[in-house]
Amino acid sequence: MIGNIRKLLAASLPLLASFALVLSATPAAMAQGKTLTVRFYDDPAGFDPANIFRIENENIAFNIFSGLTSYDGVTGEIVPDLATSWETSDNKTWTFKLREGVTFHKDYGDFTAADVIYSFNRIKDPATASPYAAELAGIVSMEAPDPYTLVIELDAPNGNFLHTVANYHQGQIVSQKAIEEAGDQVRWQPIGTGPYYLESIDVSSQIVLKRHEGYYKGPAPIETIVFNIIKDEATATIALRNGEVDLVMRSNQEENLTTLKAEGFTMNAVMNYAVVVGVLNPEFEPFANPLVRKAMAHAVDYVSITQAISPSLTQPHSSMLLPWMDVYTDDIPKYEYDPEKAKALLAEAGYPDGFTFKNLGTSAQGVTELQQFQIDFLSQVGINMEMELVDTPTFNQRRNAGEFDMASRLLPAVNPDMILFSYLHPDNMVPNGLNGARYDNPEVTALLEGARAEPDKDKAFEMYKQVQQIVAEEAVYLATYSNNVFWPGKPEVTGVHINYLAQVNFYDVDITE
Amino acid sequence: MADITLTATPVPKAGLLAAIAAVFRHRALSSAKVRLALLILVPILALTILAPVLPIQKPLETNLRAMMQFPSIEHVFGTDKMGRDIFSRTLAGVQVSLLVGFSVAAIALVLGMLLGTLAGFYGGLIDRAIMTVVDIFLAFPSLLLAIGLVSVMGTGIVPVILAISLADVPRFIRLQRSQVLSLRSRAFIDAARTVDASQYWLMTRHIVPNTIAAMLVAASIAAANAILVEASLSFLGLGIMPPQPSLGNIVRDGQTYLEQAWWISTLPGVVILLIAVGLHFLSDGVRELLDPRSR
Amino acid sequence: MNYQAPVKTTLLEVRDLRTEFHTASGTVTAVDGVSFAIERGERVAVVGESGSGKSAMAMSILRLLTHPGKVAGGEVLLDGRDITKLSEGQLNAIRGRLVGTVFQDPMSSLDPVMRISKQMIEPIMRNLRLNREQARAEAIKWLGKVGIPEPERRIEAYPFEMSGGMRQRVMIAMALSCRPQLVIADEPTTALDVTIQAQIVEVLKNLTAEAGAAMMFITHDLGLVARFAHKVAVMYAGRIVEFGRVEDIFANPSHPYTQSLLGTIPSTSMLKSDRLPQIPGLPPDMRYPIVGCAFKERCAAAHDRCLREAPRLTDRGIDHRAACWSQHGLEHGATLKVERPERTNKPFEPDGSVVVELNALWKQFETSRKMVVKAVNGVNLRVHKGETLGIVGESGCGKSTVARLLLGLEKPTSGDIFISGRAQMVFQDPASSFNPKMTIGDIVAEPLVVRAQGNKAERLEAVRRLISQVGLDPAFAERYPHQLSGGQRQRVAVARALALNPSVVVADEPTSALDVSVRAQIINLLVDLKQELGISFVFISHDLLTVRYISDRIAVMYLGEVVEYGAAEEVFADPRHPYTKALIDAVPVPDPAIESRRTTTPLQGELPSPLNLPKGCAFASRCPMATDRCRAEKPSLPNHDLSRQVACHYAH
């Protein structure tokens, strides 16, 4: 297309013009208001709630959009956002009272119930092809008796529906006008009602957010947030130490954390953000045997390993759920480090000489130190773990299709029900879902479904507890350790509260003199 | 004297091998460069081979109570983040790296000589076909080519070797071809042609022996380079997989701790350097030995 | 001799000059205490074989030696100033200005990426303090003087756009354009054809004489010396062994080496049946100190004193000095010849059968730019059994292509080649005719191995026999080509050519890369083999004296055609084609008396391009006798049954 060349030329003109600009032309924005410079660790992939993915993109969207509910940055509890209050009697019909006086960014008008209906229908619309459509599939109808009241009818009771409509993925509210104007560029022109709007983006180097002066809680303390893309960990750390950035989004190198801490930087952190489990494929014969799975759990000394290589970033963990979740229980069977017992279990299972299996991993991550320890420890009980490294897309494809002996999964979600349902319910068995262990225990399935429908929180908790106990007893998923997330920053940067989705609400962040 | 009556016997076919063997029979040690090379390489190789019986920690053995220790008598090169003995890992890495280096050199050498000789000797369509493919491969930056190939074939030692050598082969073909082209017009080729020597004879007796020296030099550079490319691939997560050590991935992993424990990557780096210097001298020496003029 | 020195003042005086090369394998004393003087306007020839130190000496005078060469001692007084003590800057004021230099290889002595104008004009501007226009006019004037046609246009050419002869003219113009008082010419014609050589020598001689400049002329060609020089210095192993006026040196050589050298050149009066006198052995290895006379091993007159003590130059007459303990060198005649090895077979007697026949042979090459080079145009030739056919002609005349066609290395475009038996070849370039990775034994055995003749032991025996047949020790089989001298290598080449009992051996310039003393050895060997084995030879050379000596018949080629053919003696004694005449005239004869009597002007112009051949006689463009008929109508060689054939309308 000749037009394309012309486009290219036209686009190059301003670029050429900017070459000519002189030193004095510092962006005007820098002069007024506070500016926060944050390290961003990968190329952004867009901020359309319908198809957003990866935590770093979600964190930007989290600050651009709002949901009916949101998460408290400190406690992680569900708090009102665009909905000021809600009620339900059966977990099936939900009535939300919406906030008045909320405006969209850039003159896209006031927020009303119609926006919520449009947003949710957009996700549900097959034409949108949103991967999150299933989350809202349970919505039978939505009605707005008045612009600030919304009644949602579900096909089945769902005690976790407030998570579904939180400021995350499908829960984020968009403006119909903005969506229609953006066409296929929605991901790069997000218009929401959150504390910040997207001012500019260079997909390979920089994202600039500006505060939304009309934010319903009032303008945020910081006027401009500049996200600089720095992929290399070592470089990011040096950039913070040099003062080139104020805050590092997710620093995950123990040595860097130690250095930064010693140099007086603030170690903003959220503990137990997510748990890493080993998914064992029962189609690989030894893993079908619970004794083998238990043996593997006994064989590795996660306490010592995590202490040794990354005491700040990890701690041993034995459940699929995390302690801060409302249905979490600690009352489950645990597998302490005991190589002798592991050997005995293996012998009992019929593998006295051990066996060899492949652990699927990504080449981007390489063989982590922890995995190297696992290899070493497992070899001591006769199990030979080999790493099979593929690149990330291949890894995702094979993991989602269940084509592996063992693969790791990070289970990040604030909604414990979602974790348990996804990983244990036979409907979600690979390749149609995340149940990579191909777990199909009717008892557990019944408990899961029952818990979801149970409006009584205590009764539901009992069922969840039972599920956790059964799963731990059978060692369905090999719980290994849980992760902490760090955003080290300059001491003067305050209010960096990382929630359990590993996200920071920049409305809380300020720079103090 | 006029009549030399002789009975017919089959023509010996082992010309090329015999020629190479002849070179190594002759006083390989008389060259100062070869001696220097061996002075560097032999101890490294000896240590590598002896590593399993040396009183050092096994390369994969972790020790949670001896992490990132400064070099000492017990750990000559210190220990890494996982308390593994770097000296022992370096020796194991030398094995892998040399395997990579030599395999790459050997593959590139054999394929390069074969295809380069064919292209240069026959010319015409064969030449054009081979050189077109060579051009296509040369149009990729070599690191990118290796990245692409490893992505297709997966990680591990065999794909790494294949990827690096495939990226090297086109260069070898070019070198060999240009040598063959210049040799083809030499008078001794004409002399052999006047007695109706076969093309096989011309190639194996006259062309190839005269191209070997330059090709060996190129091969030794390729070998040293392969060790580095493997390191770069490791950096991108495409090289030899830990815990299996290679010099490349030891240096790469140690790079993370450069500030806290410089020795993790620096000491194995010095070993890479020594090996490369050794290879350099070896190739130089062998080249001189292969050249009868320097004897 | 008409030499009269204009004013007898010394221009250059060299005193006890010593030059050393510090190499890894030891210090070579290339110039070992040389002293001589050149008067103003005098032409002094320095003669010697390769390695005798003549070039190193010349380069030492201007301190143009590069590492590892170094002037180790002595004085070089130019106009009374000692050059060896000057600073680099002072020296630069002398180079080019007072001393002009012409080097051996015109192909590489001019900067390939610079136009002639740039290379010539700037030195003139600097040395003669002229502005650019004046300097340009001066340069053009000199280019005209040295015989460059259209100098105004050619001055803007790049060197590669010129032939070797033209480039050498440019070099001469450059050397002379700054009006030097001394011209040092280091083998300025060695790389050129005999016809061009004659032209260049003429130019050099005339122009230096005209400018009143003195000249130091380095050469290994005694014929040129006779044509050219006032005085001669003969060098051997880094020393001057004889120095004197040219007529004295040729008439009364006093040093055994000079005497031997003069003897090795086939003279016109020499009979075919005579063996060429040859100097046995090789020059000494200059890495080691020489005790006594350096020539002692090769000298028939050597005695005890020569072994112990090196002779100094002593007077042998007016302006004539030699370094030999015996006053007259060798006793006349008797001592020069070496004993001929005993022959077991009786000499071969030719029976008149034809071994090689070329009928209407044409060969054309297509260049990369789709142009057709007509290399061989309708050649008919026959070689009889036991006969030597000499092919002569300037480079580019197609003689080598004929050889390659004969050997089957090229396919003819049209025509027939008939060979009874097998043709084998001896190549010119000793450096590239052997695979450096193979031993001499393997090289000689190769034809046998390829043709699958004999088993290993038989082949080994054959190789030993062949090697000794060419006069080498069979122990040479273990060596590599680079360990042999040029002469030894050519012997090996002959041995290889003989391995398969060929009926004809084609030798393409087999002696042109060899020194005079060794050349005679190879020629003798070829003649011996011909007589012993009855092999026919095709001997291709531009060295007419040698061809005349060795050949039974001669074919003179010009632009891919044979223009004259006949018995060697006849062709030389009575050349009928104007080209043959010109060729023979161009050959310098090592006799100052003959040379001074020469009156003919050398053949003008150069060989035309074989891309566009003229319609008429190919030689018409250079022929002094050419008429319109020649330019329109092509003369053809008559029926080859005649013993003498000439392709010229006016030959009789």
Added chain:
Amino acid sequence: MAEYTAKKLAQMLVTVLGVVTLVFFTLRLIPGDAASAMAGDTLSGEALQVLREQMGLDEPLLTQYLGFLRNLAVVDLGETITTRIPIAELLLRALPITLSIALATIVVSVALSIPLGTLAAYMAHKGRNWLDNGLTGAAMIIDLMPSFWTALVLLLVFSLGLGWFPASGQLNWSDPWALVLRLALPVIVLSLSQVATLARITRTAVLEVLNEDYVRTARSLGWSELRVLFRHALKNAALPIATVVGLSFGNLLGGTVIVEFIFTIPGVGNLLIAGINSRDYQLVQTLIVLYALLFVVINFATDLIYKTLDPRVQF
């Protein structure tokens, strides 16, 4: 000249077409596509299929291939599959950066290596080998330092330790000095091995020329050593040097990948790695074609330069 150019262009076309084909089918040999790259922890089954359709990955390979060729022919670079950004726009940002780095590297390394190599050659010519040996040794050591390692050491020393250069930050074309500081370290890292190689090539080429007869001719005409060195030796040595510089420019484009990653430079190498990671066929194909094009064009340019420098070579 016209015939030569036409022949060369045809050859280039064949090469690029070969590269295109090779890349296209190789990419599809790699398991995992853009959809699965996006899937991460969350997607599976039907959702993936929907994504695939959206991205046009469900079409037959041949259709995709021909479509790609057709678009290339009309210089329609298309959009990235995953993020729907016009690739032309991405290139417009990334290419000037990468080219600047490569160009700066060439300039820096040529400016350093030619005097160094010439000096070494001159000294070796005069029989003094220490600089020559030192250069070879240093080159060997530098050649053997992996760029990721050198990069980090330089960052630690010059950025963190001395604070001379920033470790990160935007490439601001309107602030030339800041830009120079920002690009200094990457250029130094890349130049290091270039200087080593080029200086050795220069040294060899100049040394060879110094032994040529025409250099002696120039000396015999009374020209000073400096003039001989610069007017004759360097001018003739420029031929092989130009060839190597041309070749290394091509390799530099590939060599920027790691440096761009470490120094966070939004160049073409960065785009490529991102493209590979997200399995964005369109992006990767286009970039590789771009690399190949640049490579053949540079080769062609080198050829032309060679031909202008050397009057002996004719078209």
